[in-house]
Amino acid sequence: xxxxxxxxxxxxxxxxxxxxxxxxxxxxxxxxxxxxxxxxxxxxxxxxxxxxxxxxxxxxxxxxxxxxxxxxxxxxxxxxxxxxxxxxxxxxxxxxxxxxxxxxxxxxxxxxxxxxxxxxxxxxxxxxxxxxxxxxxxxxxxxxxxxxxxxxxxxxxxxxxxxxxxxxxxxxxxxxxxxxxxxxxxxxxxxxxxxxxxxxxxxxxxxxxxxxxxxxxxxxxxxxxxxxxxxxxxxxxxxxxxxxxxxxxxxxxxxxxxxxxxxxxxxxxxxxxxxxxxxxxxxxxxxxxxxxxxxxxxxxxxxxxxxxxxxxxxxxxxxxxxxxxxxxxxxxxxxxxxxxxxxxxxxxxxxxxxxxxxxxxxxxxxxxxxxxxxxxxxxxxxxxxxxxxxxxxxxxx
Numbered sequence: 001x002x003x004x005x006x007x008x009x010x011x012x013x014x015x016x017x018x019x020x021x022x023x024x025x026x027x028x029x030x031x032x033x034x035x036x037x038x039x040x041x042x043x044x045x046x047x048x049x050x051x052x053x054x055x056x057x058x059x060x061x062x063x064x065x066x067x068x069x070x071x072x073x074x075x076x077x078x079x080x081x082x083x084x085x086x087x088x089x090x091x092x093x094x095x096x097x098x099x100x101x102x103x104x105x106x107x108x109x110x111x112x113x114x115x116x117x118x119x120x121x122x123x124x125x126x127x128x129x130x131x132x133x134x135x136x137x138x139x140x141x142x143x144x145x146x147x148x149x150x151x152x153x154x155x156x157x158x159x160x161x162x163x164x165x166x167x168x169x170x171x172x173x174x175x176x177x178x179x180x181x182x183x184x185x186x187x188x189x190x191x192x193x194x195x196x197x198x199x200x201x202x203x204x205x206x207x208x209x210x211x212x213x214x215x216x217x218x219x220x221x222x223x224x225x226x227x228x229x230x231x232x233x234x235x236x237x238x239x240x241x242x243x244x245x246x247x248x249x250x251x252x253x254x255x256x257x258x259x260x261x262x263x264x265x266x267x268x269x270x271x272x273x274x275x276x277x278x279x280x281x282x283x284x285x286x287x288x289x290x291x292x293x294x295x296x297x298x299x300x301x302x303x304x305x306x307x308x309x310x311x312x313x314x315x316x317x318x319x320x321x322x323x324x325x326x327x328x329x330x331x332x333x334x335x336x337x338x339x340x341x342x343x344x345x346x347x348x349x350x351x352x353x354x355x356x357x358x359x360x361x362x363x364x365x366x367x368x369x370x371x372x373x374x375x376x377x378x379x380x381x382x383x384x385x386x387x388x389x390x391x392x393x394x395x396x397x
Contacts, residue, residue, distance in 0.1 A: 002138055004033035004171045008040070010141045011069065014149060016096065017041060018058045018260070020051040021071030026100035026163050029171035030071065036174060041259070043288055045252070046280030048076030052083040053249035054284075056093040057256025060241075060383065061219075062393050066260065067152075069096045074103070074120040074162075075113065084127055084158065086245025087253070091383040092156025096148050098134065099124070100163045107165060124160055131160035134167050156380070182286065182326040182356050187319035190333030199365040200336050205298050206231050208336055209269060212343035215239040218265040219257060219390060223250040223274045225305035226368050227298065231269070232375045238389040241382055242375050248278035251295055255285055258293035258357075264390060265292050267343070272299040272313035279321065286325030289357030294343060295322070297332075297361040304366055318361040328356030334363040 008030070019034045020043040021027070034042045045051035048070070055068035062068075072080065077099065088095060103109045103117020124131045130151055135144045148159040209231075213220050220240045222228035228242030243250055254268035275282075275297055285295060297318055303309045319332035329345075331338055342360040375382065387393075 001136055001166060001169050002141065004029045004168050006138050007135070007141050007168070008033055008037065010145055011096075012039065014145055015065035015067040016069050017066055018055060018068035018256075019043070019071060020045050020054045020068070020256075021098075022048050022051060022073065022076055024071075024073035024100045024102070026073070026102070026165055026167070027071050027098070029168040030098070032171045032173040043255075043259070043284065046284050047278070048072040048079040049081075049083050049249065050252040050278060050281045050284060052080045052095070053087060053246060053252040054256035055095045056083065056088050056091070057253040057258075058260040059093045059095055059256075060253075060387060060392065061257045061261040061264070061390060063261075063391060065393065067096070068256075069098060071098045073100045075116050077116075077120065077123050081127070083246045083249050084129065087243070087249060088158050089128065090244060091379045093383065094152035094156050095158050096152070097129065097158055097160040098163055099131075099160050101165075104164060120162065124162075129158050129160050131162050134161040134163035136164070136167050182328075185323050185327065185329050187317065187323040188329070188331040189319065190331070190335050190338045192334050196365055199334055199363055201367070202226065202230055202298055202300070202364050203234065203369065204336055205339060205362055205364055206234055206269075208339050209267065209296065209343065210235055210237075212340070213239065213265070213267055215389070218267060219261075219386065220267045220269065221250050221254050221257070222269045223247075223271045225271065225274075226372065227269055227271050229372050229374055230368065233369075233373055236375070236377070238385050241386050242379075244379055248274045248276075248281070250274065251285055252278070252281050254293060254295070255281075255289060258290050259288065261390065262290060262292055265294070267294045267296060270295060270297045271304075272297065272301060272318075273303045273311045275318065276311060276313065276316070282321050282325045282327075285357055286322065286327050289327065291328065291355060291357065293357040295327070295357055295359045296339070296343075297359070298364050299361055300364045300366040302366045304368055319359060322359035326356060327359045330359045332361035332363075336362070338362060
């Protein structure tokens with residue numbers, strides 16, 4: 001058994017200053033220590049996949065040797081499979097995983113861990129994530145971290161430490177003042193109405209995004225599917241990244257980048273199907289989102305890239321959700337000018353700006369241009385290009 005401070009301070013000496021995750025009783029001493037150390041950053045995520053995506057965003061923008069750790073119970077690996085296999089692996093965005101081993105064979109545990117316990121090592125192996133047991137002796141901490149770093153630096157991919165019960169000694173959580181909830185904004189709407197064919201196209205909306213996101217000071221992260229492909233077709237700029245897979249993770253990915261890089265204006269372009277998939281992340285952005293993050297939702301009411309099957313988005317006021325969750329501003333409508341207004345107002349560090357991120361949902365018509373190309377630049381190449389463009393540490397992975 002080790003003290004939480006022994007591992008966390010050794011990790012900090014190697015650049016690990018960012019933590020995100022979902023609690024587990026095995027992780028309690030770990031999380032309690034991290035939350036009380038002012039030199040560390042901790043984000044409590046709605047689910048484990050969002051935590052993985054957030055730390056991937058931190059990694060994307062990292063400068064000065066910053067690194068990140070995602071913490072989760074092994075049951076949460078199910079929530080994290082998509083970003084681990086199609087974001088961190090595909091784009092080569094390394095992070096250290098601390099995964100607890102509930103239901104480890106030979107230990108008594110709750111019935112919900114009876115299957116996940118035995119298959120945890122196989123799950124990590126299947127996802128090509130090397131792993132070892134979390135160190136339980138102080139002398140083993142440095143070597144374990146160094147092995148993890150060697151793999152992460154060589155491959156650009158995650159490494160896992162699997163924590164057994166009783167690995168870390170108790171660490172009390174001292175009474176703390178909870179952050180005051182952010183002021184609730186009023187959701188603003190601008191509906192013109194009319195026939196669906198009169199709505200703006202995705203191309204119209206993306207052209208406005210490009211016009212408001214100069215390459216020198218902004219980063220644009222586009223959701224998977226036709227959103228990223230059409231942005232690429234319009235203008236393949238070095239400040240853009242086109243997600244593949246990781247459906248629903250663009251906002252949490254953008255949150256990590258915006259938190260790590262307050263000098264940049266980060267714009268996340270989301271889709272209605274993706275946003276519905278991980279709506280819990282609205283609460284995380286509402287609580288932690290900085291003023292240099294703008295969340296743009298282009299809503300055509302359909303899963304366009306898979307045959308235009310309808311989503312349930314017409315039943316949802318996304319701006320109402322964003323406002324209730326604590327975004328600094330939230331608007332929705334069907335006028336392109338609304339997108340202009342929100343993006344023009346999003347200036348990082350602007351004096352008097354309300355704390356928190358901005359949200360805008362623009363209704364667009366379904367449909368995609370014929371012959372829409374796929375990016376010829378690979379995910380790893382687009383990540384490295386962007387990292388170099390923003391002066392991050394890892395442009396060559």
